[in-house]
Amino acid sequence: MARVSGVVLIAGAMAASCVLSACKRSPASFTSGPTVTAPIVGGPHALPPAAAAPADDGNWTMPGKNYAATRFSALNQITPANVGKLALAFTFSTGTNKGFEAPPLVVNGTMYVITPFPNYLYALDLTKPGAPTKWTFKPKPAAASQGVACCDVVNRGAVYDNGRIFFNTLDGQTFAVDANSGQMVWRTQLGNIQRGETITMAPLVADGKVLVGNSGGEMGVRGWIAALDEGSGKLVWKAYNTGPDKDVLIGPRFHPLYAMDQGKDLGVRSWPPDAWKIGGATVWGWLSYDPETHLVYYGTSNPGPWNPDQRPGDNKWSSGLFARDISTGQAVWFYQSSPHDLFDHDDVNEVILADIPWGNARRPVLFRPGRNGYFYVIDRRSGQVLSATPYGYVNSSKGVDLKTGRLIPAADKEPKPGRVTRDICPASPGAKDWNPAAFSPVTGLVYIPHINLCQDEGHSEANYISGTPYLGADVKMYAGPGGNRGVFTAWDPIRRRPVFEIKEDLPLWSPALATAGNVVFYGTMDGWFKAIDARNGNLLWKFKAGSGIIGQPISYKGPDGRQYIAVICGVGGWAGAIVSAQMDARDPTGALGFANAVKDLPLKTTAGGMLYVFALPR
Amino acid sequence: MSSRFRVSLAVLAGAALALGACDREEHHSRAKPVGETVPGGASPDTIFPGTSSPPPLDARAKLYDNNANAIAMGQTLYTQMNCVGCHSHGGGGMGPPLMDDQWRYGGRIDQIATTIAEGRPNGMPSWRGKLTADQIWDLAAYVRSLSGLPSKDAVSSRTEGMSGPTPQTLTPHGDIKNSDTAQQ
Numbered sequence: 001m002a003r004v005s006g007v008v009l010i011a012g013a014m015a016a017s018c019v020l021s022a023c024k025r026s027p028a029s030f031t032s033g034p035t036v037t038a039p040i041v042g043g044p045h046a047l048p049p050a051a052a053a054p055a056d057d058g059n060w061t062m063p064g065k066n067y068a069a070t071r072f073s074a075l076n077q078i079t080p081a082n083v084g085k086l087a088l089a090f091t092f093s094t095g096t097n098k099g100f101e102a103p104p105l106v107v108n109g110t111m112y113v114i115t116p117f118p119n120y121l122y123a124l125d126l127t128k129p130g131a132p133t134k135w136t137f138k139p140k141p142a143a144a145s146q147g148v149a150c151c152d153v154v155n156r157g158a159v160y161d162n163g164r165i166f167f168n169t170l171d172g173q174t175f176a177v178d179a180n181s182g183q184m185v186w187r188t189q190l191g192n193i194q195r196g197e198t199i200t201m202a203p204l205v206a207d208g209k210v211l212v213g214n215s216g217g218e219m220g221v222r223g224w225i226a227a228l229d230e231g232s233g234k235l236v237w238k239a240y241n242t243g244p245d246k247d248v249l250i251g252p253r254f255h256p257l258y259a260m261d262q263g264k265d266l267g268v269r270s271w272p273p274d275a276w277k278i279g280g281a282t283v284w285g286w287l288s289y290d291p292e293t294h295l296v297y298y299g300t301s302n303p304g305p306w307n308p309d310q311r312p313g314d315n316k317w318s319s320g321l322f323a324r325d326i327s328t329g330q331a332v333w334f335y336q337s338s339p340h341d342l343f344d345h346d347d348v349n350e351v352i353l354a355d356i357p358w359g360n361a362r363r364p365v366l367f368r369p370g371r372n373g374y375f376y377v378i379d380r381r382s383g384q385v386l387s388a389t390p391y392g393y394v395n396s397s398k399g400v401d402l403k404t405g406r407l408i409p410a411a412d413k414e415p416k417p418g419r420v421t422r423d424i425c426p427a428s429p430g431a432k433d434w435n436p437a438a439f440s441p442v443t444g445l446v447y448i449p450h451i452n453l454c455q456d457e458g459h460s461e462a463n464y465i466s467g468t469p470y471l472g473a474d475v476k477m478y479a480g481p482g483g484n485r486g487v488f489t490a491w492d493p494i495r496r497r498p499v500f501e502i503k504e505d506l507p508l509w510s511p512a513l514a515t516a517g518n519v520v521f522y523g524t525m526d527g528w529f530k531a532i533d534a535r536n537g538n539l540l541w542k543f544k545a546g547s548g549i550i551g552q553p554i555s556y557k558g559p560d561g562r563q564y565i566a567v568i569c570g571v572g573g574w575a576g577a578i579v580s581a582q583m584d585a586r587d588p589t590g591a592l593g594f595a596n597a598v599k600d601l602p603l604k605t606t607a608g609g610m611l612y613v614f615a616l617p618r
Numbered sequence: 619m620s621s622r623f624r625v626s627l628a629v630l631a632g633a634a635l636a637l638g639a640c641d642r643e644e645h646h647s648r649a650k651p652v653g654e655t656v657p658g659g660a661s662p663d664t665i666f667p668g669t670s671s672p673p674p675l676d677a678r679a680k681l682y683d684n685n686a687n688a689i690a691m692g693q694t695l696y697t698q699m700n701c702v703g704c705h706s707h708g709g710g711g712m713g714p715p716l717m718d719d720q721w722r723y724g725g726r727i728d729q730i731a732t733t734i735a736e737g738r739p740n741g742m743p744s745w746r747g748k749l750t751a752d753q754i755w756d757l758a759a760y761v762r763s764l765s766g767l768p769s770k771d772a773v774s775s776r777t778e779g780m781s782g783p784t785p786q787t788l789t790p791h792g793d794i795k796n797s798d799t800a801q802q
Contacts, residue, residue, distance in 0.1 A: 147704070147741015150712060218703070460697065465789055467743060469703020469712065577711060584718045587709025595709055 030484040030505040034537025037498050044357040045444025046493055048072075049364065051291045052353050053441075058557025060106045063157035063202045064436065065554075067289040068353035071438035073555035076516040077563040078616060083519050083531045083540045086614045089564060090131045092124060094609030098580050099152040099572020101434070102202070103511075103552030104611060106566075107160045107179060109559045110134065113568065113611060117146055117153035119169045123182060127559045131613070135182030137175075145171035145193045148467060149200065150218040150592070151574035152581065156434070157202030157552065159210075161230065166210050168199035174212050174228060186233035190214070190226055196467050197221045204287035207294065207326045209236055213283020217301035217346065218592070220470030223282035223318070225298060227329060237329035241281035241300045241317045242267045248317060249329045256334045257383045258405035260314065270313040278464055279311065280304035281318035285348025285434055288366070289326065290380065296326045297366060297380065299337075299347035305462035306344055307472030309417055314339040319347045321368070323383065333383035338372050338407055342415055343396055343457070344428035344473075344592075345372040350436035352446065353380060356494060367493050369437050369448045371430025372407065374400055377493055389496040391489055392431035392450060393481050396424050420458040427455035427477040428593065429507075429574060435550065437491075438514035443534050445499055446491045449508035449522045451575075452480040453597050475593025485597060488512075488522060490537060500537035506548075507598065509575040513553040513565070521565060523549025525576055526604040529567055529612070545569035545612055548576055548605040562615050570609035571601070580607045676728035682755040683727045684768045692760025695753055699745070699789070701761075708764040713742065716764045725765065730758040748789040 052067040056074035065071050078086065094100065098116040105112040111124040111131065119141055123134040146153050149170055158167035164185055165177045172191020177184055190212055191197035196219025204211045209227040217223065223241040228234065239249040244265045256262055263269070268276055282301040289296045303311055303318035320336035338345045352367040356377070365386065368376040373394035377386045388400035398408040415421045432450035439446050455477040462472025479485045486504030491497075510523035518534040525548040531541040548571030558564050572580030577591040579602050588596035666672055682688040696702055704710075708717030719725075723733045734754050737744030745754060762768055 143739050144741050147712065147743065149741075463698055463700060465700055468700035470700070471703050474707075581710055581714065582720075583706075583710040584708060584715035587707045587715070587717060590706040590709025590715070591711040592706075595706070595711075 030482075030503060032484075032503040033539065034500040034502045034532070036500045036536055038492065038495070040443060040445070040499055040535060041492070041495065046354040046356045046367075046439070047441050047444075048439065049290065049292065049353055049355050052289065059108065060103070060554040060556050061160040062105070062204070063103050063159070063552055064286065064288065064350065067206060067291060069286060069288045069350050069436065070352065070441070070514070071436060071512060071552075072440050072514045072516070074516045075555050075557055075563040078515060078519050078565065079517040080519060080533045080540055082616055085616055086531065086541055086543075086565065087617055089613045089615045091613070092122070092131065092611040094122075094568065094570065094611065095120065096570065096609040097607040098570070098609075099154045099576055100551045100568045100570025100609045101154045101573055102157040102568065103554045104566050104568060105158060105160050105165070106554070106556035110179070111566070112158055112160065112165055112179070114155055114158040114167050115609060116155050116570070116572070117141060117149075117170045119155055119167070121158065121165060121167065121177060121182075123179070137177050137182045137184070139169050139173065139175055139187070141169040141171035141173065142193060145198055148193050148196045148216065148219055149198045150215070150469070152572045152577045154200050154573055156200055159203050159205045161205040166203050166205055168201065168203060168212055170198050170200065172197050172199050172214070174199070174203065174210060174233065176210070176230075176233060188228055188233040188235070191216075194467050195219075195221055201284045201286075204289060204296065205230060206289045206291070206296070209326060211287055211296060211326075213298065215282055215284040217280035217282045217284070217304055218306075218469055218471060220278035220304050220464050220466065221280065221282060222277055223280055223300055225283045225329075227326070239324065239329045239331070240267070241283070241322070242271070242276035242279045244268055248331060249324070250331045253325065254331045254333070258335065260339060260404065260406055261316070261320075261334050261336055266314070266316040270316045271311060272313070275311050278304060278470060279315060279318065281315075283348070285346070286350040286436060288351040288353055290353060290364075293381065294326050295323045295332060295380070297321065297323050297351040299349060299351070299368075301346040301348055302341050302344045305470045305472045307459040307462050308340060308342050308415065309459065310462060310472065311340075315341065319345060321347060321351070321378070321383070323380070335378065335383045335385065335405060337370055337374070337376065342413075343424060345430055347371060348434065349432060352437065352439045354439065354493070367439065367446055369432050369446065369450065369491070371426075371432060372397060373426050373431035375446075375491060375493065375496070387496055390431075391448060391491055391498065392452060392487065393425050394431065396426065415457055415459055417459060420456050422456045423454055424457055425454040425480050426451070427453040427597070428475055429453065433509070433574065435509055435511040436552070438512040438520065440514035440520070440534055442516055442518060443490075444492070444494070445534070446493055447512040447514055447520050447522075447534070448489045448491055449510055449512050450487050450489065451507040452482065452485055452487050453477045453507065454480045455593060471592070474589050476588040477593045477597035479597065486524070488532075488537070490534070502532070502537050506601065506604070507575050509550040509573055511552040513555060515555050521553045521567070523551065523553065523567060523569070525550065525571055525598070525601060527569060527571075529553070543612070543614070546610050547571045547608045548579070548601070550576060558615070562618075564613055564615050566611065566613045568609060568611045571605050571607055576601060578602060579605060675726060678755065679727045682759040683762065685759060688756045688759040689763045689768065691753070692756035692758070692763075695749070695757050695787075696760055699749070699757075699787070701757070716761050717766070719765060725762065725767065727755070727758050727762050730761050731755055734758060734761075749787050753787060
């Protein structure tokens with residue numbers, strides 16, 4: 001009898017393992033419904049500061065929606081009850097087949113679309129049926145710039161202000177174009193592709209200035225941020241993120257909170273001799289601005305080269321967050337989230353400004369879902385880290401010491417010369433890369449589209465040749481614990497825990513959009529555009545786009561008074577280069593190691609930029 | 619080109635014809651950089667008006683194609699000159715893949731050598747004057763091997779240069795001494 005039941009047990013176990021392995025083979029099983037992990041708690045919650053996030057006028061004039069970078073639309077016609085009826089209003093082919101990371105902009109009945117290289121700018125007339133093109137502006141960037149862009153030839157967005165559209169081109173120029181006529185007003189050459197500099201970021205326009213930073217942290221460039229006069233395009237100030245204090249615009253106003261960031265000329269002394277001149281710390285991500293204090297906030301990229309043995313020291317001011325006075329560029333504080341970065345954990349992610357309940361008052365803070373896997377809440381006046389909580393799986397560090405501000409290293413994950421370090425989590429693109437989260441003042445939650453990848457990494461000596469990659473690392477990425485490569489997390493920043501999580505099969509490379517109707521939108525790399533309930537993550541609606549979605553969704557009020565949702569598909573970027581650059585999936589180190597993690601992507605989507613705009617039926 | 623080199627070239631070519639497989643181990647004059655011997659110009663899909671076929675394979679190609687020493691030296695240069703940063707180990711990234719069977723500018727070794735020497739307009743740098751012609755041919759031989767085009771017995775599992783000195787190239791190690799000043 002005992003023997004029989006044993007056989008039954010074994011047979012049962014075999015059947016179960018068959019089922020399990022079958023599940024494992026089908027990637028679709030990695031996509032799951034939401035797992036609700038905590039209730040939304042009532043009472044006071046985080047709110048964006050009014051000065052940085054004014055009342056919604058129905059336009060969408062900058063990628064982050066406002067200076068607080070909430071990516072929140074106050075329009076509420078679309079709700080969980082009716083979003084199922086959302087239907088296509090019109091479409092527009094962008095004429096490109098590279099990674100499309102930019103959002104469309106909408107200003108008083110006109111939509112503006114900036115494409116990846118060759119950086120076409122289209123104006124579409126929303127007052128006419130089908131939204132015909134009003135004009136197209138072609139800036140004609142140098143073709144050779146494509147060869148020094150590390151991670152596809154993307155552009156992260158244009159900005160509208162005071163009758164003009166401002167944007168950057170891959171070959172290092174900033175343009176101002178008249179929003180009505182499509183005529184160029186000015187252009188300024190800032191980057192030099194011969195040194196490996198490109199520009200992919202969206203500028204921030206505030207205080208009469210256009211703020212722009214360079215890309216090229218993988219090419220041995222020296223990172224900087226520049227402020228151009230909004231009217232003329234002339235340089236007002238330029239701050240480097242490495243080098244002597246005078247170059248970094250560090251002066252009497254600079255008061256970093258933590259001892260590790262204090263001292264003279266740390267931008268030189270925390271590097272081997274001359275290494276700071278080719279040390280990265282670029283500005284290819286997101287800027288936010290607090291009009292009350294006139295402080296602009298931005299993060300710096302990884303230090304170069306990737307091989308950390310060639311740059312002993314903290315490598316200031318890489319992989320950290322600067323607060324600067326927007327008028328002069330003078331640094332006010334700095335916090336380095338990853339001193340002596342080991343894993344390409346840039347710190348360029350979005351900076352969401354919020355005021356949180358603090359005793360009986362409110363405290364001005366900023367939220368950052370960081371690349372190194374921690375969700376930071378930082379006092380935006382002082383740079384003090386109030387909390388740093390993992391929002392994904394992290395073994396590459398052991399936490400953040402809130403006394404010293406310093407990331408606590410994990411000795412077993414520290415790369416050593418001559419051997420491969422395995423199972424580093426999160427991988428180089430971090431627990432989240434560039435694609436910004438959205439913050440809803442209705443729920444008080446931050447909606448984080450992110451990734452779940454780990455990697456093996458080995459180093460060799462990097463050889464600096466200007467205009468070529470400066471890396472010294474071989475990387476191979478793969479799915480992290482659980483097998484799902486993407487996660488969508490609704491994060492409670494006050495209670496420092498997820499409210500719900502949705503597992504996604506593919507890495508999430510699309511930003512999120514939150515709306516006052518309690519519907520949240522995001523896209524997947526195989527082309528699904530999804531609407532979920534902001535309170536519990538339930539999937540409410542989805543639409544299959546022609547290509548994978550890595551673009552920024554927006555919501556606007558059309559000339560007819562209706563609420564519209566717009567997103568541009570076009571797979572690519574670092575995560576999707578395997579498709580947009582037609583790479584060969586047999587090489588696991590392709591695209592700086594990302595190719596291995598998305599080997600199946602070419603079977604699931606094809607390249608091509610297309611705008612989709614949705615509305616409820618009349 | 620010295621007459622002595624021309625003679626050895628002829629000898630090598632003759633040997634190659636006679637003894638197909640032996641040339642994979644042939645050492646040639648890579649220690650002595652030669653002048654402008656990289657073919658210029660034509661790419662594979664170019665139309666050649668007035669003729670019915672593209673020009674024949676460059677005669678120097680035989681010295682390098684399927685030659686284990688050239689491929690091994692090319693592999694060393696591939697890492698040293700940062701080709702790997704853009705093309706990875708053949709899978710591509712910033713630059714196109716090299717291990718597949720698609721060639722934008724031609725997959726013949728002389729065409730690959732031309733691409734390396736002259737650069738291409740969408741971002742491929744020009745290495746003429748940065749590498750010797752001999753080194754450019756070596757690199758081309760290695761790039762071709764990534765696609766699996768040369769015979770297997772010529773593709774070495776060894777890499778040259780690991781125990782010996784780094785190959786001397788003509789590339790200046792980027793001028794990082796003169797930093798640009800912050801405030802223009």
